[in-house]
Amino acid sequence: MSSTVQDEAETRPGRDSSARRGEVLDAVLDLLAEGADGLTMSAVARRASCSKETLYKWFGDRDGLLTATVQWQASKVRAGAYENGRLDGLALRAGLEAYAVTWLKVISSRTSIALNRVAIGHAASGRSNLGRIVLANGRFAIGERLKPLLEAARDAGLLAFDDTEAAFRTFFGLVARDVQIRLLLGDKIRMSEGDIAEDARRATEQFLALHGARKSPANRRA
Amino acid sequence: MSSTVQDEAETRPGRDSSARRGEVLDAVLDLLAEGADGLTMSAVARRASCSKETLYKWFGDRDGLLTATVQWQASKVRAGAYENGRLDGLALRAGLEAYAVTWLKVISSRTSIALNRVAIGHAASGRSNLGRIVLANGRFAIGERLKPLLEAARDAGLLAFDDTEAAFRTFFGLVARDVQIRLLLGDKIRMSEGDIAEDARRATEQFLALHGARKSPANRRA
DNA sequence: CATGCGCCGTAACGTACGGTACGGTACGTG
């Protein structure tokens, strides 16, 4: 809904409005991390040292601002896709653990928690598709990035499963468990670097126990 | 915060105010299931055919009403704890599947989704402990109800694990996977009776593959 | 029958916030 205005700003290459735009969206992320109740248009304008008029000119309305913020944050997170080289058991394990670590770091970050909370609030109100955008850039994005690794491992005879999507969902469940819902509901849970590494290791090991093709013929369907 | 008023109402046994209270809270649940944006104090009063004055007298404020609603809903859900008889592999499998089915039904119900959404919204605002109450009656309640079964199965030599809590969290992850977060974010996902039964069966099988003591010595730590 | 209490329905109040309008300023362009 704010795309027109954005494009118009982008097509004016002489100015650094693109960078300014990022500053504004960073201000939104800051405010969000400090508690979603503080996220008013006036607060954003104050924090970003811009006028409300500019906010509405650039983003259309509040939902447009939030949508742009979600996409802005997603554009920062995109990291490491699987690049296929030779794949052995160790590389597979390392790849899975790396994905698990990345995902756990994301869902336990203040920013992600705050963003998911507002998106959930919007999903409750039916209006706008913020929830869909968050899903597309979170859960589904990581799924699409992990699947190539899973399928390459299956081709290499390291994993056994029928349905890639189902296999990914199993891995997802083993990694995230109850962490995300507890964090969203305000449970104080630490998630230090060490906890994340340990969780990633455990989840990977469990996933390999279920779907690893190594000497274990007990991997039934997905 | 509204408990004083509630107790006062309860101590007046001559009236059916207790039943009336339930009607009011059911009205809140109805409204909630129709979309969280419709949940205003006026709407509740209209739906429940009571005055706003009564709402505030009984529940103190909006948060008190929401808190009472969460507890009211929780009091309806409490179902089937494990009752120990002789436990063999079949009974264990049946018990785990039953828990999985119950939990999947809960998290995919419109009521639970709506309640979790408002609780998450409150957790974002820092105020009140709605999130804690939802967690206590949801995630933690089912954990405490499942643990006796897990430990009885371990005592019977059917399961192997070190940490009961960790074992439960693994089961939780295998059952819920990405379902709850997707539903909260507004993803249209069906979850028919058949899907739920199939998910429960799969999760149970995977859990037994990881922690079953039957002829599988590959169950490392929790 | 008179009294009082609890509750319904509704009007009213205060505030918070999304959205708009406007004056003032800096800057790039003719």
Next chain:
DNA sequence: CACGTACCGTACCGTACGTTACGGCGCATG
């Protein structure tokens, strides 16, 4: 230098909603 453009800061408007106040009714009690 005159002009237009983009933007900041702020005042303003309308509305939604939580909360309170009030008039009227039904009912239970003495």
